[in-house]
Amino acid sequence: MNTWTPPVNVNLVDLGFMDSRSKLIDLAAFLDRVQRVGQEGDFRVAALKQAIQLLAGDQPERARNILLSFSDPSMEPIPKATTQGAVGAVPPALG
Amino acid sequence: MVSRTTDDYEKLALAGCETICEPAFWAGFDRASAQGFYDYFRQITEYEPKRAARFGIKHYTWLCINPKESEDLELADDVLALIPQFLGKPNVLGIGEIGLNKNSRNELQVLEKHIQIAADYDQLILVHTPHLEDKLKGTRLILDALKNHSKITPDRVIIDHVEEHTINLVLDQGFWAGITLYPESKCTPHRAIDMLEAHSGERIWMNSACDWGISDPMAVPKTMLEMKRRGWSPTAIQRVAYDNPVTFMKQSGKFHLD
Numbered sequence: 001m002n003t004w005t006p007p008v009n010v011n012l013v014d015l016g017f018m019d020s021r022s023k024l025i026d027l028a029a030f031l032d033r034v035q036r037v038g039q040e041g042d043f044r045v046a047a048l049k050q051a052i053q054l055l056a057g058d059q060p061e062r063a064r065n066i067l068l069s070f071s072d073p074s075m076e077p078i079p080k081a082t083t084q085g086a087v088g089a090v091p092p093a094l095g
Numbered sequence: 096m097v098s099r100t101t102d103d104y105e106k107l108a109l110a111g112c113e114t115i116c117e118p119a120f121w122a123g124f125d126r127a128s129a130q131g132f133y134d135y136f137r138q139i140t141e142y143e144p145k146r147a148a149r150f151g152i153k154h155y156t157w158l159c160i161n162p163k164e165s166e167d168l169e170l171a172d173d174v175l176a177l178i179p180q181f182l183g184k185p186n187v188l189g190i191g192e193i194g195l196n197k198n199s200r201n202e203l204q205v206l207e208k209h210i211q212i213a214a215d216y217d218q219l220i221l222v223h224t225p226h227l228e229d230k231l232k233g234t235r236l237i238l239d240a241l242k243n244h245s246k247i248t249p250d251r252v253i254i255d256h257v258e259e260h261t262i263n264l265v266l267d268q269g270f271w272a273g274i275t276l277y278p279e280s281k282c283t284p285h286r287a288i289d290m291l292e293a294h295s296g297e298r299i300w301m302n303s304a305c306d307w308g309i310s311d312p313m314a315v316p317k318t319m320l321e322m323k324r325r326g327w328s329p330t331a332i333q334r335v336a337y338d339n340p341v342t343f344m345k346q347s348g349k350f351h352l353d
């Protein structure tokens with residue numbers, strides 16, 4: 001198997017800034033939108049607001065920490081699956 | 096790729112894809128009986144290889160009842176009983192994608208039965224980890240179930256759909272990790288490349304979600320292009336997009352490139 005050669009330096013800011021800027025403004029507009037219609041009490045919006053705090057961290061672990069903040073922290077299997085999908089944040093009954 | 100049109104095989108062939116492997120998974124709805132699975136297993140072991148071959152693509156597959164349909168233990172047992180008769184088919188690489196969906200007791204029980212079949216028939220294992228808020232817990236439960244079986248060796252198991260919060264759990268315990276690329280909602284090409292760089296491309300493959308949701312079979316070649324833009328050498332791209340999956344799948348004894 002080939003040995004690993006790290007990538008050469010490229011300007012990752014050039015590659016990613018516009019996309020990240022756009023996603024951040026989208027996020028801000030989403031929070032404005034749900035607030036205007038009185039839906040900011042939804043547990044998913046609350047989870048999002050909590051996760052946003054983690055952007056201010058100073059270690060390059062922000063993506064991991066945000067994923068952890070959206071994760072079900074329990075360890076035991078649930079008695080029965082009553083739905084098939086996931087919603088992206090821990091529902092209040094589980095948290 | 097039962098959930099995709101023939102056009103997708105053509106697109107993949109044009110992008111230079113030589114081989115695909117397709118896990119047994121959900122049909123987009125719950126099947127009513129084991130007979131439905133029997134026909135499905137015939138489709139992925141007999142018909143899909145022919146459909147892929149028309150575009151010069153070799154087709155491999157994995158067999159199981161997926162975790163979304165594992166809540167019904169009676170159905171699961173009937174389907175599990177069908178699997179051994181298909182394991183001898185030339186394109187079957189092992190058991191998968193097994194795992195958990197909502198992390199329920201019944202799902203876990205069916206997962207353990209699949210692990211036993213893999214051990215009894217000396218099969219590779221491909222594991223699906225749950226999505227979103229269920230992924231971390233499910234990954235932990237799955238890793239425990241695998242480690243609790245004395246006959247399972249981690250280097251013959253790939254844990255798929257890892258993300259930044261689960262990849263270390265998987266790799267640190269000696270398993271292979273799979274990164275699945277989605278056009279929306281889950282892992283993107285840039286995040287996949289970040290994880291590959293952080294782990295020097297070691298024991299990781301990446302794959303395109305090709306299911307009933309919005310997904311893009313071309314996600315792997317698109318990510319390879321992104322790697323090039325991010326300064327990756329052709330050998331490093333070759334390693335994660337080609338050499339790694341070949342190394343893992345060759346352990347089946349059935350996988351070959353010509």
Ligand SMILES: [Zn+2]
Pocket residue numbers: 192223224255256
């Ligand atoms: Zn899966």
